[in-house]
Amino acid sequence: MTIRKALPAFIPFLVITAVVEFLVRFGFVKAYLLPAPSSVFLVIARDWSELVAALAKTSAGALIGFAASALFGISIAVFLSSSRSIQRAFFPYAVFFQTVPIVAIAPLLVIWFGYGMRTVIASAFICSIFPVIANTLNGIVSTDPALQDLFRLYGASRLVTLFKLRFPAALPQILTGLRVSAGLAVIGAIVGEFIGGQGLGSVVDVARTQQRTDKVFAAVLLASLLGLGLFGLINVISSLTLRRWHASERD
Amino acid sequence: MNRRSFLTLTPLLATLASCGKTSKIRLALNWKPDPEFGGFYAADYQKHGLDVDILPGGAGTPTVQMVGAGSAEFGIVSGDEIVLARSKGNDVVGVYASFQQNPMAIMVHESRNLKSIADVVQGGTLAIQSGLPFARILKQKYGFDKVKIVPSPAGDIGPFLGDPMFAQQCFLTAEPLAARRKGAKVQTFPVADVGYNPYAQVMAVSGDLLKKQPEVVKSMVAAVREGWRAYLDNPQPTNVKMQALNPSMDMATFNDVANAQKPLIEAADLGSMTKDRWEALVKQLNQLGDIATAPSVEEYYRSL
Numbered sequence: 351m352t353i354r355k356a357l358p359a360f361i362p363f364l365v366i367t368a369v370v371e372f373l374v375r376f377g378f379v380k381a382y383l384l385p386a387p388s389s390v391f392l393v394i395a396r397d398w399s400e401l402v403a404a405l406a407k408t409s410a411g412a413l414i415g416f417a418a419s420a421l422f423g424i425s426i427a428v429f430l431s432s433s434r435s436i437q438r439a440f441f442p443y444a445v446f447f448q449t450v451p452i453v454a455i456a457p458l459l460v461i462w463f464g465y466g467m468r469t470v471i472a473s474a475f476i477c478s479i480f481p482v483i484a485n486t487l488n489g490i491v492s493t494d495p496a497l498q499d500l501f502r503l504y505g506a507s508r509l510v511t512l513f514k515l516r517f518p519a520a521l522p523q524i525l526t527g528l529r530v531s532a533g534l535a536v537i538g539a540i541v542g543e544f545i546g547g548q549g550l551g552s553v554v555d556v557a558r559t560q561q562r563t564d565k566v567f568a569a570v571l572l573a574s575l576l577g578l579g580l581f582g583l584i585n586v587i588s589s590l591t592l593r594r595w596h597a598s599e600r601d
Numbered sequence: 602m603n604r605r606s607f608l609t610l611t612p613l614l615a616t617l618a619s620c621g622k623t624s625k626i627r628l629a630l631n632w633k634p635d636p637e638f639g640g641f642y643a644a645d646y647q648k649h650g651l652d653v654d655i656l657p658g659g660a661g662t663p664t665v666q667m668v669g670a671g672s673a674e675f676g677i678v679s680g681d682e683i684v685l686a687r688s689k690g691n692d693v694v695g696v697y698a699s700f701q702q703n704p705m706a707i708m709v710h711e712s713r714n715l716k717s718i719a720d721v722v723q724g725g726t727l728a729i730q731s732g733l734p735f736a737r738i739l740k741q742k743y744g745f746d747k748v749k750i751v752p753s754p755a756g757d758i759g760p761f762l763g764d765p766m767f768a769q770q771c772f773l774t775a776e777p778l779a780a781r782r783k784g785a786k787v788q789t790f791p792v793a794d795v796g797y798n799p800y801a802q803v804m805a806v807s808g809d810l811l812k813k814q815p816e817v818v819k820s821m822v823a824a825v826r827e828g829w830r831a832y833l834d835n836p837q838p839t840n841v842k843m844q845a846l847n848p849s850m851d852m853a854t855f856n857d858v859a860n861a862q863k864p865l866i867e868a869a870d871l872g873s874m875t876k877d878r879w880e881a882l883v884k885q886l887n888q889l890g891d892i893a894t895a896p897s898v899e900e901y902y903r904s905l
Contacts, residue, residue: 380690380691381689381690382666382690382691383666383669383670457757457759458759460759461759461760461763465749465751545754546751546752547750547752552752555730556730557732559730559732559733560685560732561665561685561686561689561691
């Protein structure tokens with residue numbers, strides 16, 4: 351059942367892989383510009399232990415950064431939703447996170463946080479927090495006014511209204527924010543690794559200087575699998591929490 | 602390109618090829634305009650019947666792939682890049698070596714009182730592009746077990762200034778000068794001293810172009826050689842020109858660097874390359890396992 355549902359996703363993959371393989375095999379595209387998919391898979395097989403160790407590091411950095419984004423992003427959005435003036439005062443600063451050119455400040459992250467994991471986490475966090483804030487806030491402030499009136503009628507406190515009404519009602523938007531930010535966390539982690547020196551980012555950096563395009567693509571492929579994994583994780587959470595009441599999760 | 606624009610272009614290309622006087626040529630740099638490219642900016646290409654567009658680059662501009670792919674006719678690459686590229690089927694050939702001595706070095710704080718690179722790797726932190734051949738040769742030679750290896754900050758000296766036990770790869774002509782201007786006491790160990798000395802800032806061309814338009818390549822090399830001679834004798838006017846293109850580097854730095862790089866470039870026959878040097882390089886890369894076989898070195902460079 352689930353396998354049949356996942357099947358359509360494999361068709362474009364197989365077609366694109368076959369086309370690229372054909373183009374490189376028959377010399378339409380040079381292998382040092384775009385490696386043949388077969389050589390990428392070969393590299394993955396040959397350097398498996400190195401790549402998996404790198405993937406584990408990148409996953410840890412991206413996951414922790416992403417979790418921090420979820421935690422702080424939702425908390426910040428709840429805080430911002432508490433009043434219009436607070437929102438006006440602070441939301442523009444949240445936009446800062448969206449526009450910060452991570453490549454430009456990454457060298458500073460190293461100076462602040464040192465080489466290694468902490469820089470990677472910080473980079474993943476900075477890249478991925480904004481969609482969580484923006485979507486959560488949007489969800490919380492657009493609660494059905496009729497339901498809010500109902501809660502007021504029953505004399506529910508602000509806290510009760512928040513946790514029993516506004517927050518659950520915002521869940522679909524929150525999860526959309528998390529889906530967007532999951533991919534960004536992976537990008538952020540890899541950029542951080544370019545500078546902080548570990549994981550798939552480091553593999554890409556080293557392979558690039560050795561003109562190993564096949565290995566660059568192998569690392570990129572694993573990074574996208576990580577993104578896909580995070581995306582899948584959010585989908586599972588989404589289906590568990592929304593299944594019973596939201597149209598998006600009904601089959 | 603659609604068919605129509607191609608058709609209108611064909612006669613144009615034919616005229617260009619037949620008159621052979623001026624043809625648009627792109628020269629891809631692997632960094633922003635600065636003194637290491639002085640000769641290329643000083644060159645009078647028009648005098649040699651060339652119309653040259655210099656394309657500035659940045660960190661990681663893949664000039665060697667650009668030349669192979671034809672998105673630039675000429676590109677600035679390092680000697681070892683040529684060897685690696687050819688082993689991957691990318692037909693590029695070096696035709697002019699700007700730096701006779703490789704400017705790569707390790708810079709450390711003078712306070713550490715070190716005598717050689719062998720001492721550098723005995724402790725502290727070393728920022729280095731660990732994929733580059735020179736880094737792997739150092740690793741092979743001295744081992745990196747006692748030193749913490751971190752990525753090269755690509756010209757940034759912030760981490761170096763903040764940590765007396767921090768060492769980093771550098772161009773003799775760049776980071777050490779910047780660090781000294783910030784008041785740091787700096788010592789440098791050229792990588793050439795441990796025997797790894799590939800030509801640097803080499804102008805490369807595709808084997809295809811070299812075969813089809815040898816006279817264009819020849820004129821280009823002649824123009825560049827004259828350009829470097831002029832730049833070495835009087836860098837000032839070209840520095841003014843380059844500084845306008847790269848305002849983030851101040852004039853004093855331009856002049857300092859131009860001075861510092863002079864001994865690395867100066868030669869009886871500017872830009873020339875020898876078989877011995879290429880043979881030594883190929884042997885080293887072969888020992889590193891970067892290239893499986895060591896083909897005849899003649900294919901890597903051409904003396905024009």
